[in-house]
Amino acid sequence: MDRELAYCINKVGCKGLMMRPNVKILDCVKLIHKVIPELSETKGEINSKAVPSLKHVILTSGDPGKSYQLPRGMHSYAELVRKGANSKQDERQTRQSQMDGDTPLAIFFTSGTTGQPKAATLTNYNMYGETL
Numbered sequence: 001m002d003r004e005l006a007y008c009i010n011k012v013g014c015k016g017l018m019m020r021p022n023v024k025i026l027d028c029v030k031l032i033h034k035v036i037p038e039l040s041e042t043k044g045e046i047n048s049k050a051v052p053s054l055k056h057v058i059l060t061s062g063d064p065g066k067s068y069q070l071p072r073g074m075h076s077y078a079e080l081v082r083k084g085a086n087s088k089q090d091e092r093q094t095r096q097s098q099m100d101g102d103t104p105l106a107i108f109f110t111s112g113t114t115g116q117p118k119a120a121t122l123t124n125y126n127m128y129g130e131t132l
Helices: 002-012 028-035 037-041 077-085 089-097 124-131
Strands: 016-019 056-059 104-109 119-123
Touching: 002 028, 002 104, 002 119, 016 028, 028 037, 056 077, 104 124, 119 124
Parallel strands: 016 056
Antiparallel strands: 104 119
């Protein structure tokens, strides 16, 4: 599974990865450490040979009721939102109005059961329609 993850990150040149600590029984933190063993030694941007484009891993809270300690080298989604909440609302609205509806927002991959995983890209418009 770690080989497929590295393939997907490299295929799209992913700079940031937002992930949960786990998905059902899959330990996503352990998986990302297999792909980027130097992650726990990272301060600031990631510098990985396996996934050179990836610079940041953002960890969401995961399952409700469970608490997770933020592993070294990762950013907390909740903390980033908290910091962003202090920004001026007019600045946020200005940036939001400059967003292009055709800009890719999310890339989903197939499981790759018959070969390499295939990507499906969703744009801002695909996800949010005319609300931008």
